Amino acid sequence: MQAATLNRLFDHSPKLKEAYAACEALTAIFDRPLSKGQGKRQLRGWMARVSHCKLGCFNRFLRTLNTYFEEITNYFTGRQTSGFVEGLNNKLKVLKRRCYGITNLKHLYQRVFLDLNGYAQFGLASR
Numbered sequence: 808m809q810a811a812t813l814n815r816l817f818d819h820s821p822k823l824k825e826a827y828a829a830c831e832a833l834t835a836i837f838d839r840p841l842s843k844g845q846g847k848r849q850l851r852g853w854m855a856r857v858s859h860c861k862l863g864c865f866n867r868f869l870r871t872l873n874t875y876f877e878e879i880t881n882y883f884t885g886r887q888t889s890g891f892v893e894g895l896n897n898k899l900k901v902l903k904r905r906c907y908g909i910t911n912l913k914h915l916y917q918r919v920f921l922d923l924n925g926y927a928q929f930g931l932a933s934r
Contacts, residue, residue, distance in 0.1 A: 813827070826865070829865065833853055842883060846880050847883075850872070850880065854872060898922060
């Protein structure tokens with residue numbers, strides 16, 4: 808079903824098909840068990856292909872990838888992401904919005920503790 812829908816979209820927009828293929832190719836690079844050197848070569852090749860195909864939708868991403876290339880390719884060394892930290896930051900941002908107006912720091916910290924791991928102590932699923 809999804810493939811048929813995608814193919815219909817691609818029939819109407821060849822650029823979308825090209826962008827989708829580029830995204831899939833990038834994901835495939837990070838899914839392969841590559842060394843850091845191999846990962847760098849693969850990423851540079853991907854970046855060159857995307858730059859030559861004139862898809863403007865990747866311009867900002869390519870600049871970011873260029874700027875943080877060393878840091879991003881460190882992923883191939885230990886295969887660790889910053890997903891946990893990003894998730895924690897997101898939870899704290901949401902909590903900050905929900906707790907707007909709490910002036911007592913003790914109550915704010917209690918709320919953070921409860922949201923991060925307190926529900927498990929009561930046998931309830933995380934919210």
